[in-house]
Amino acid sequence: MELNLAPFDVDGTFKANHLHHIEHACIATAFSLHALFAILLDKFRPTKHESNIDIGHFLVTMAFTQELLLFHFHTTDHxxxxxxxxxxxxxxxxxxxxxxxxxxxxxxxxxxxxxxxxxxxxxxxxxxxxxxxxxxxxxxxxxxxxxxxxxxxxxxxxxxxxxxxxxxxxxxxxxxxxxxxxxxxxxxxxxxxxxxxxxxxNELMEVGVEEGDCCTSGEDNQGFLQGKRVLPFDLEK
Incomplete structure (x- = not known):
């Protein structure tokens, strides 16, 4: 949407009154790339190592860094x-x-x-x-x-x-x-x-199910879903 506002002049240069639109488009592009690669890494998993998550964190870190710099040096009135x-x-x-x-x-x-x-x-x-x-x-x-x-x-x-x-x-x-x-x-x-x-x-304990037990085929590999129940999920583990 930002780039559809005709930001280019007749000689192919950027118009001064559209520079902030280009900056916003750069921010949106960085976050869109992060989202795209995060989905691809999660879907195809090139490696089974936790580095896939680290790469996702690295990409969004770069996106936030660019956003901070562009807003700090924004062409609009500060x-x-x-x-x-x-x-x-x-x-x-x-x-x-x-x-x-x-x-x-x-x-x-x-x-x-x-x-x-x-x-x-x-x-x-x-x-x-x-x-x-x-x-x-x-x-x-x-x-x-x-x-x-x-x-x-x-x-x-x-x-x-x-x-x-x-x-x-x-x-x-x-x-x-x-x-x-x-x-x-x-x-x-x-x-x-x-x-x-x-x-x-508490409901699981009443039926004799221990936390984290993989007791049914409906549970995923992380022990997070079991049928329609949501098992306690501890990030620290």
């Missing part, structure tokens, strides 16, 4: 309100990158995988928030509005410094609300899933 949204987004991407790197050394750590998953969800939510808040005129803070920049882009501009500082403070508060919401969601989801696993484990 000074105004849009820059504040991008700066906060960089912090989330950095957390995703750090915990993905940790996955290379601690691939079986539950907390590393869980925090990484929550940070990816947080990044997706914040991108959606940016899409609505930056390009919906009704959501512009008081004293600010959508205007054309030097390249003809619609961006939020504030009338004075006081309005800009107030708008940035509102962005920080909005980010804090979502951060608190992710804290509540993370603990609540973990608690709910733990209860489900605990109930299934």
């Amino acid at each position: 000074v105004g309100l849009e820059g504040q949204y991008h700066w906060l987004l960089q912090q989330i991407v950095l957390v995703c990158l750090i915990f993905t790197l940790l996955s290379l050394w601690l691939p079986k750590s539950f907390m590393v995988c869980y925090v990484r998953s929550l940070s990816v969800i947080f990044q997706g939510l914040w991108l959606i928030v940016m899409g609505y808040m930056l390009w919906t005129p009704e959501f512009a803070p008081k004293g600010c509005g959508l205007r054309k920049d030097n390249y003809g882009r619609d961006v939020i501009k504030c009338s004075d410094e006081e309005s800009l500082h107030r708008a940035k403070a509102l962005v920080n508060i909005l980010f804090s609300w979502f951060f608190i919401g992710m804290m509540g969601f993370g603990v609540s989801f973990y608690w709910s899933v733990s209860k489900i696993f605990e109930v299934n484990n």
